[in-house]
Amino acid sequence: MTRSRNANLFLLVAGAILLVVLALLFAAVPEADGARDWTAPLIQRGWMAWTFPTGLFFIIIATLLVVFTWAAIRFPETPRLGILRIETTRGDRLFITLLGSAFISLAWLAAFGSPLWGALVLCLIYAAAVFRWV
Numbered sequence: 001m002t003r004s005r006n007a008n009l010f011l012l013v014a015g016a017i018l019l020v021v022l023a024l025l026f027a028a029v030p031e032a033d034g035a036r037d038w039t040a041p042l043i044q045r046g047w048m049a050w051t052f053p054t055g056l057f058f059i060i061i062a063t064l065l066v067v068f069t070w071a072a073i074r075f076p077e078t079p080r081l082g083i084l085r086i087e088t089t090r091g092d093r094l095f096i097t098l099l100g101s102a103f104i105s106l107a108w109l110a111a112f113g114s115p116l117w118g119a120l121v122l123c124l125i126y127a128a129a130v131f132r133w134v
Helices: 003-028 052-074 090-112 117-133
Strands: none
Touching: 003 052, 052 090, 090 117
């Protein structure tokens, strides 16, 4: 098999696994009075508050890692020198984006509380800037 074919097979298998996990997560959402309670704990009396949004967050992170791994295999890149004057690859920029977004969200919670829609907009702008200039 060629490198391109291996990368595409990896993406297909990983995507199928992630879709199965997403379906299982969706099926695990408890129902209350005939409606799904999206923020209810998925594991009653569990040691951690696993809710649908928490599980979805981790599935999105896993999907990003799969896509970036596929991109690294399919389209190899050389590190580039950005505005920070350090060499970064796509994975480095993803890490910088995730870390910065966590701090933006925490600062938003401290300043304004919830909901976090404003923080999400700021995080998306920040991510675009990191991938463009860093």
